[in-house]
Amino acid sequence: MSGEQAVVIADEARRHFAMSFGGKPTLVASAAGRVNLIGEHVDYNGGEALPIAIQRRTAVAIRLHDGAKVTHVNSGGTGGVLRIDHARLARRRKWTDYLSGVLDQLIGAGVDVPGLDVAIASDVPSGSGLSSSAALEVSFDFAVRSLLGLDAEPIALALECQRAERQFVGVPCGAMDQLSAACGRAGHALHMRFEPVHVRAVSFTESVLVVDTAVPRSLRGSAYAERVKECGAALAAIQRIAPGVPALAAATMDEVERADMPEVSRRRARHVVAECERVRLVEEVLAAGSRFPGELALASHTSLRDDYGCSSRELDWVVEYAMRMPGVAGARLTGAGWGGCAIVFGEEAALHAVEEALPPAYAQAIGHRPRTWIVSADDGARLET
Numbered sequence: 001m002s003g004e005q006a007v008v009i010a011d012e013a014r015r016h017f018a019m020s021f022g023g024k025p026t027l028v029a030s031a032a033g034r035v036n037l038i039g040e041h042v043d044y045n046g047g048e049a050l051p052i053a054i055q056r057r058t059a060v061a062i063r064l065h066d067g068a069k070v071t072h073v074n075s076g077g078t079g080g081v082l083r084i085d086h087a088r089l090a091r092r093r094k095w096t097d098y099l100s101g102v103l104d105q106l107i108g109a110g111v112d113v114p115g116l117d118v119a120i121a122s123d124v125p126s127g128s129g130l131s132s133s134a135a136l137e138v139s140f141d142f143a144v145r146s147l148l149g150l151d152a153e154p155i156a157l158a159l160e161c162q163r164a165e166r167q168f169v170g171v172p173c174g175a176m177d178q179l180s181a182a183c184g185r186a187g188h189a190l191h192m193r194f195e196p197v198h199v200r201a202v203s204f205t206e207s208v209l210v211v212d213t214a215v216p217r218s219l220r221g222s223a224y225a226e227r228v229k230e231c232g233a234a235l236a237a238i239q240r241i242a243p244g245v246p247a248l249a250a251a252t253m254d255e256v257e258r259a260d261m262p263e264v265s266r267r268r269a270r271h272v273v274a275e276c277e278r279v280r281l282v283e284e285v286l287a288a289g290s291r292f293p294g295e296l297a298l299a300s301h302t303s304l305r306d307d308y309g310c311s312s313r314e315l316d317w318v319v320e321y322a323m324r325m326p327g328v329a330g331a332r333l334t335g336a337g338w339g340g341c342a343i344v345f346g347e348e349a350a351l352h353a354v355e356e357a358l359p360p361a362y363a364q365a366i367g368h369r370p371r372t373w374i375v376s377a378d379d380g381a382r383l384e385t
């Protein structure tokens with residue numbers, strides 16, 4: 001579906017544009033949602049992860065206008081327009097904050113951002129943990145930078161969007177989502193290191209089944225910030241016995257066990273150190289041309305459930321159900337957790353069988369239907385012609 005679907009979303013952005021502003025945009029840029037294959041809750045701990053960009057995209061159609069320094073943005077398919085005044089950027093706790101955050105970064109970096117007409121279309125489901133916010137930030141930043149003829153190197157662009165999310169929107173996230181949305185490459189997973197940031201594409205041509213538990217995740221924001229704090233406490237404790245350790249992911253399991261810290265921080269730290277080891281193993285297996293080692297996905301899920309405390313009854317249900325199906329290699333929660341999506345690895349035929357059998361069984365056990373998609377690795381930020 002990759003190519004065609006991208007055209008559909010880009011065309012939808014053009015249609016929204018014509019409806020809201022008349023005529024054609026100067027350009028359309030897009031960026032992808034992401035699925036993390038393995039390496040969860042390690043980005044803000046200086047670790048390593050292995051995500052893919054997926055064939056769910058956000059497209060931004062854009063053109064300069066010669067009025068005041070204000071961004072006009074379409075508010076859905078209705079032709080209605082919202083207004084973001086560049087001189088009065090303020091957090092409003094709605095989706096336009098992601099755009100305001102990017103504008104805030106650009107203006108803070110000395111860019112004199114002129115008036116913009118912007119229309120957006122997306123098929124990245126929001127609230128599912130597939131990084132719809134990163135896709136929005138990155139596609140918008142890429143569109144503005146391309147329109148103004150500014151540098152749009154993907155890693156720098158992703159880090160600018162991460163700063164927008166941390167400083168303006170107020171989520172203490174790592175850089176994984178924005179890097180995936182910007183740097184994705186079709187047929188490849190992205191082996192990411194976060195301190196310093198380094199991204200290397202590794203061949204990955206498998207399909208992955210994504211199961212959205214479709215559970216509202218109101219807890220997510222605060223629980224995420226709490227984990228960031230617990231990891232900070234673990235690092236501080238480790239640095240008291242090993243001052244040279246720069247980040248939690250760089251600690252050894254021995255240091256984690258020896259340092260004096262609350263048990264809850266120790267469990268978080270165990271997960272981080274073990275998860276990074278799993279990422280390195282998976283990367284080696286993929287680089288050698290083999291299939292994703294499903295047992296490491298399962299080990300990751302167990303660690304997220306038991307040590308990191310970010311699974312949910314629904315996510316555990318999906319993983320356990322999938323693991324009982326023939327031909328399934330592994331399964332785990334993906335993204336922050338506390339709801340959102342799980343992913344399933346295995347031969348294509350097995351993934352289709354799970355996609356058929358799981359939803360009715362889930363509906364019976366949990367009380368509502370999940371959403372499912374079969375995805376594979378796609379490109380990150382790009383211009384749509």
Ligand code: GLA
Nearest residue numbers: 040041173174175176335336
């Ligand atoms: C969210 C954050 C990412 C990362 C994941 C967990 O998606 O935005 O930075 O921390 O959770 O791996």
